[in-house]
Amino acid sequence: MNAHNFIDKNKKITVTINGKTCHSTFGKTILQIARENDIYIPTMCYLTKVLPIGSCRMCMVKVDGVDGFILSCQEKATDGAVIYTQTDTLYKERQNIMKLYGVNHPLECGVCDKSGECDLQNKTTEFDIKEQNFTARDQARPVENWGHVSYDPSLCIMCEKCVRVSTEITGDEALQVKFGGYSSSIINVKKEKNYASLGEAAAVCPVGALVSTNFKYTSNAWELDKIPSSCPHCGGGCQMYYEVKRDKIYRVTNNYEFTSMCGAARFGFDYANQGVAKDAKAFEAAVKAFENAGSILFSSMISNEEAFILQKLKEKHGCKLISHEARAYQKFMQSYSRISGKNLYNGTLKALSESKGIIVLGSKINDDAPIVKYHINMASKWHRARVAYLHPIEDTEIKNIVTQFIKYEAGSEEGVAALLAEVLLQEAELPESIRSFLNDLDIGNLSAECNVGEEELFALKQSLSKKSGFSLVVGADLYAHPRAAHIAKIIALFEKYADFNVLCIPPAGNAMGVSLICELDDTIEGPTVGYNVLADFTLSALGGGDLDMPAMNQQEGTLTTFDKRVVPMHVALPYGGYVLNDIANALGLKAAYTIDYTKELPQSKGFKGIEFDRLPDSFDLVGNENRGYLLQSTEIKTDEMLEEVLDIEEFDGAVVYCCNAAEQFSPFTAKCDLLDNKTALWGSQQFAMVAKLQEGDRISFTIDGVCFSRMFKIDTSMKGTIALNPTFDMGLSSALLSSYRFSRLEFERVGRS
Amino acid sequence: MSKIVFSTWRDEFIDNRGKSSEELSESAFKLPEAYHGDRDSKAFIGWDGVAIFDEDIDAVELASQYAAQYQQYSEACGRCAPGRWGGRILYDLLDKIARGEGSHEDIVHLKEISQTMMMTSKCEIGKTVPKPILDLMEHYKDQFDDAINYQKPSKHYRGDTSYIAKVTAPCTDMCPSHVDIPAYIEGVRDMLFGDSLAATRQTMPLAHTCGRVCPHPCEDACRRANLDAPISIMELKRMGADYETDHGLPWHHPYTPKPLRNDGKKVAIIGAGPAGLTAAYYLALEGVKVDIFEELPVLGGEVAVGVPEYRMPIDKYNKDIELVTSLEAVDVYSNHRVNAERLKEIDAEYDATLLAFGTRLSKKVYAHNENQKMGGYWGAIAMLDQVNLWNKYKIGEPASNQLKDKVVVCVGGGFTSMDVVRCSIREGARKVIMLYRRDEKTIIRNTTYEEYHEAVEEGVEFIFHSAVEEIFDDGEKITKLKVNRFELVPDPNGGRAELVKIEGGDFEIECDYLIPAVSQAADLQLLPEEWNIELTSWNTLLTNGKDYMTSRPGLFAAGDCEYGPMTIVNAVGQAKRAASVISRYIYEGKTSLTDNEIMEDHLAKLKVYDKNEKITGWMPGLPRAVSEKLGVDERKTNNKEVNLGFSGEEAIAEAERCMRCYYISMVAV
Secondary structure (H helix, E strand, C coil): CCCCCCCCCCCEEEEEECCEEEEEECCCEHHHHHHHCCCCCCCCCCCCCCCCCCCCCCCEEEECCCCCCEECCCCECCCCCEEECCCHHHHHHHHHHHHHHHCCCCCCHHHCCCCCCCHHHHHHHHCCCCCCCCCCCCCCCCCEECCCEEECCCCCCCCCHHHHHHHHHCCCCCEEEECCHHHCEEEECCHHHCCCCHHHHHHCCCCCCEEECCCCCCCCHHHCEEEEEECCCCCCCCEEEEEEECCEEEEEECCCCCCCCCHHHHHCCCCCCCCCCCCHHHHHHHHHHHHHCCEEEECCCCCHHHHHHHHHHHHHHCCEEECHHHHHHHHHHHHHHHHHCECCCCCCHHHHHCCCEEEEECCCHHHHCHHHHHHHHHHHHHHCCEEEEECCCCCHHHCCCCCEEECCCCCCHHHHHHHHHHHHCCCCCCCHHHHHHHHCCCHHHHHHHHCCCHHHHHHHHHHCCCCCCEEEEECHHHHCCCCHHHHHHHHHHHHHHHCCEEEECCCCCCHHHHHHHCCCCCCCCCCEEEECCCCCEEEECCCCCCEECCCHHHCCEEEECCCCEEEEECCCCCCCCCCHHHHHHHCCCCCCCHHHHHHHCCHHHCCCCCCHHHCCEEECCCCCEEECEECCCCECCCCCCCCCCCCCCCCCCCEEEECCCCCCCCHHHHCCCCCCCCCCEEECHHHHHHHCCCCCEEEEEEECCEEEEEEEEECCCCCCCEEEECCCCCHHHHHHCCCCCEEECCEEEEEEC | CCCCCEECHHHCCEECCCCCCCCCCCCCCCCCCEEECCEECCEEEECCEEEECCCCCCHHHHHHHHHHHHHHHHHHCCCCHHHHHHHHHHHHHHHHHHCCCCCHHHHHHHHHHHHHHHHHCCCHHHHHCHHHHHHHHHHCHHHHHHHHHCCCCCCCCCCCCCEEEEEECHHHHHCCCCCCHHHHHHHHHCCCHHHHHHHHCCCCCCHHHHCCCCCCHHHHHCCHHHHCCCCCHHHHHHHHHHHHHHCCCCCCCCCCCCCCCCCCCEEEEECCCHHHHHHHHHHHHCCCEEEEECCCCCCCCHHHHCCCCCCCCHHHHHHHHHHHHCCCCEEEECCCCCCHHHHHHHHHHCCEEEECCCCCEECCCCCECCCCCCECECCHHHHHHHHHHHHHHCCCCCCHHHHCCCEEEEECCCHHHHHHHHHHHHCCCCEEEEECCCCHHHHHHHCCHHHHHHHHHHCCEEECCEEEEEEEECCCEEEEEEEEEEEEECCCCCCCCEEEECCCCCEEEECCEEEECCCEECCHHHCCHHHCCCECCCCCECCCCCCCECCCCCEEECCHHHHCCCCHHHHHHHHHHHHHHHHHHHHHCCCCCCHHHHHHHHHHHHCCCCCCCCCCCCCCCCCCCCCCECCHHHHCCCCCCCECCCCHHHHHHHHHHCCCCCEEEEEEC
16 A cells, blocks of 8 residues: 555644744644644634634734745644744734735725624724725625625625635535625535525625625614624534524524534524513413323423433332433433444534545435535535435435435335444454344345345446445434334444444434433324323413423423534523423422423433533634533443344335425524425425325325424425425424324315415 | 737736837746737736737726626626625726716725625635726826716727637646536536536536546646645536436536537548547537448447556446437448548538547657567557456457566556556456556556556556667467666756667566557558658648648547647547537638637747646645555456545535636737
């Protein structure tokens, strides 16, 4: 093998910056080393989470023995380099650059959204720019409204951060630089899509050029209180700030320098249950309902602490705890652990973003977990990752990321997992029982059953050859699959025996936390109390239940993220009613505040006994995350028994797939004004033919007892006989859905419109 | 007699103003004093200085027009703060002075903005544009002062002088196809791989191919070499092509192909190799109807049947071919051998014909008893045809039928001979020997370091300073060779060392096969005798090397059949130019060059790369990326692609080493 590893990242180097000796490793840029050592170098276009852009030139430094200035954001430091970040000439040139940025920049700071937190404003004062001696003819440039965000080219300094975020992070690839020298601008080449992910691009804009359309001209930045928190929508628990003034959330921002979030986090914030007062009567009824309850039903929109309270109530009163999605996930992970020997999967988002090969199985990842898709995109851009997307439905939205789409038959996930294992674990060292399980697989038959060609699998294997750093991402299609337990074991083989970074994306909200904290049950017994689920007695943060509850942005507590991190949420908006802890106290538990339970979360499952108020919530200077804490994986006794792969149930004819559109996750996101909440049953022309439906037909059908009434619409970008059925708009019924995401469509025609 | 008036080009300082004819200095550089035909240049201005050929030059307008060109061309750049605003200010101030509205304060600002641009710009275009402007402001100060003091327009302001500009870069200039290398590298740096590919395809349709098997002359003109080591230019080209193929994306053409013109005009191309495909591509993008006639059953020419699978996987090359053949305007006729009769028909039927049939006759080694019909005597072209037709298309039979367990001797020293010996290893030969007249250093220079070392690793035995004197046979097949040995004797007068035969150094090699791969010749059977086509002294088709028309009007030639056996990138470059000339010829009935092409030729003559230039503003000592290769045991018994290409991280780090050495040059005519 050639020595092709040209940047030896283990090589220790020492450089001197402004006289200070700095130890680091080769491959890091001068700017990175400076920041590690708390040495300031001014920048206008540098964004830590993307690769160096190099457009502003402010970060230039002087290096001994090298003529000219060196671009510190991009140039790697070499051993022994003697670097100066501040010299008179540098100061003068930086001043001139700031003057250039000021040429024809409109003097409208008074009404600009960015005023008070604007890099241009800050650096103009920092560099003492008192006069402008450069001029150029101005140009007329109209403001553009792109939907979620608006763009004002005359304010734009062409730092290109937004383009990089759109390319490297979110992968929507909507933003591009329109070259043109002085008249360069940013263009949106996918205006028709109105990506909420563009909020992420707006977040990094150092000036007021790219702003949230909704927020524009509503408040001065400095009047808003920043409440740090974590997003509860999908299980990503992304870092965020609610920006609040007089009991109203104006916008959501984040620590964009180091972390990202999806459009739901950024624009899905107005779901609070406001205007609620304490209703003593309803409260008494609730306490009574709990006392009599045979089962407590709850959704995954719940904090770790609340889940813990429910678990305590179960222990005290012997009621059943029912949370369908979390239960399926819990069983899946329990089975997974029997192979992996750990209660948690090994995967992390960081390792995912550093992968050279990624397999996605059983998730419409772009819609199920946008932040996971972002990390896959990062791997695609930074590491040329091969991305194999295995799913019954092709997703054209991620064509730019996927290198191989393998379509399989709905229902055949067990067979597909087995085929993957057979092909990819050929060189792995396996125990006898597992090797013979793989050897005994009837590949021809499986391949026919799943409708996955052997040549496709061969091509997949080929594409991963000679590369290490693989990730396997699996999702919600698997958890409620009738063969979930066995699929979990096959998936775990990749972690245990092939060094894959495996992520089992939780199916909803805080399902991971719930699955770790609660002993969940399978069947409902006796009278029911529902928490954000329709039941005999319903507690609802959506309003309209028997007793109101606070929404997630009205409570303190923690979430468990799919990065296996316990992160804090804080109160963004006040809540006047009763909370679950009040009921628990009435039922004999004792805690002044819900967050008194944070330190009591089960350490046997990996939680730590840290008090809520002691949870850290920050990033260090170079972007290392220090939010909450990481769960500690615990050992599980293994059992390497694998079973025969069963033939699949036929899924012929018209099939529906329960799947929310991008940026919609639950009835809480459904409440948010800024998110697109259109619903329909979306299918291809082919689906329409098979189901004998026409565009505009209204039909009704039932899944798990939940009755859907849907307009059918044709989506010309879709193929095949599977239609997409959103569930986020089903209110308190949403959480009742418990079965496999694909089902045969049996419907009644209701009408036409 | 030089008519140079003034020059600051490349630190040469000439000022002949007001001097008598005996005192005149001449320039050491091939400056474009004559523009084209009978059009003279008044001045040449560029990244390295300014040269004035006309005493009556309007220096103020020249400066302002140069700044204006920067504005116009800044689409290629305009991506850093100092370049973007600085360039605009430069032009606004210069034009203000030129139209008679300037002040001395503007001169101060001009100098200040120039300084900032030169110190802080992202690419060389921003760093170098102020240089000749400052030269003019200094040495033609009186013209600037006049315009300011008298508030009058400069002396020929908005007169009839034309300013013709071209953006180039040292690598682009050196590349025979003039690929916009900094642009495709920037595409990799920005992770906009589609943009990278589209930039390559402006002048180079075979991105997969020239991202894998190009001998990359560009890297010899990479300014980064002045600092540490050249950019791995060639391999970065592959990133865009692999991206398009891996993601199954629609073709990234440099621009949307124009609809088929349907005006009755059509062009014939003889040969579907790199030259033929390239010409077809650029004609078809313009909507010109093209028919390609190919003798072989497969498309792609020598890259298909000559270059082995392990260097150039056919599924990747087929993507390059498909890019061309997918265009509406292109039709291909394979298995269609063109002889003299057929060529006459084609010539009569088509508005222009491009000969691009390569050189497919293996030359002899000129040894005693050399009989090309003798068993065991196997020309490299025929041998590689058999290897590749079987391995890539399952046509014919495997060459292992002949070569397994045999002793193979190849005589060569270039890429073809490397392909012969490495294929012989893969076909199971027991022993493979390469005889080469010169030394190891030269074989590396002729091919690449990687190619030579990989061959050695795979077990090829190289015998340098050797040549076959006599071939022995048993009447049916070759049995052994008598080989002379030579030594390099240095010339005592410091001239080129001479190869001298070592007396008594001869030896014999017993072998089963002798594969001559010394060179190839063009098969000229298809030229009708009565056309009396002019040939070069080495029997290739003669053109002027600018418009690629042969001595017969309407008959063009490009690629190896014109130049002699050369590189893919050379064939592509010639064919691209020929296509451009043909696209006008079929309407105008005469050949012509565009200003861009004229400037391209001027710059090639002047030479853009300066190996003595000192680089500033870049951190030296960042290593050149080397891609991962298959280990010798993983590759020598199969045809798997040896070079696995860059990882994403390697590619981006390598792209970040690129200094974006764009330059603007401009001629005043």
